[in-house]
Amino acid sequence: MNEPTLLEPGLVAKDTTSINAYFPLPGLGLLPINAFLINAQQPVLVDTGLASMGKQFREQLYNLIDPADLQWIWITHADPDHLGNLKDILNDAPNARIVTCYLGMGKMGILGIPLDRVYLLNPGQQLDVGDRKLLAVSPPTYDAPETCGLLDTKNHTLFSADSFGALMQEPSESAEAMNTDALREGCIKWATIDAPWLSKIDNASFSDSLSDISRLNATTILSSHLPPARGINSELFSYLMDATRAPRFFGPDQAALEKMMAA
């Protein structure tokens, strides 16, 4: 796979569909970029994909739901792979409000996204979406301070934003179907890229933050950057602990980039 590719959406947990893309990172592999639709009584879109695949992304989304029915757009954080199509979807979905925190609202304001449709939520608070409550959760790793994942308290699905992502060599239906060594290596590599601070933190306090996530008893972990993961929570937690001992990632420099482009 040499260019960003959207696959067909798929059911990844009860009431939850994934719109999943793979983005090639030269020399590193494929990065999954997932958004999710929770078919709650008040439907929730979690993140909005990449702008470069906007038309196709919106076609897939609007095949799943009439945009007029969309009530909430939960932005896990204001990175371009999470809010790529936010402006267009806000236009198409007049009843939808953005869920974010104060800092996320500020960043989106700088990017020109209208703030009069924002609903502010902090970790530990809940959003009532009619037939269930969504608990705002701080994931154990992140690359932006506003990052806020969520737990669907009805079916115990955890949406972990960038956390528990992995670089992959080929697409997979699920994380548990991947070769264990490839999954471990891909998770560690992604964690060192996305959270370069991991190598500097105190292992005991990081272990505490993993315990906080473990206590949520998620049946499925839906990362923005991993296929759906079921029944492998402790493995994913251990890979993040391993990442604290891995060397910090530095990307290719200009000479290496030119070599790659020539190849």
Ligand SMILES: [Fe+2]
């Ligand atoms: Fe990010």
Ligand SMILES: [Fe+2]
């Ligand atoms: Fe991301």
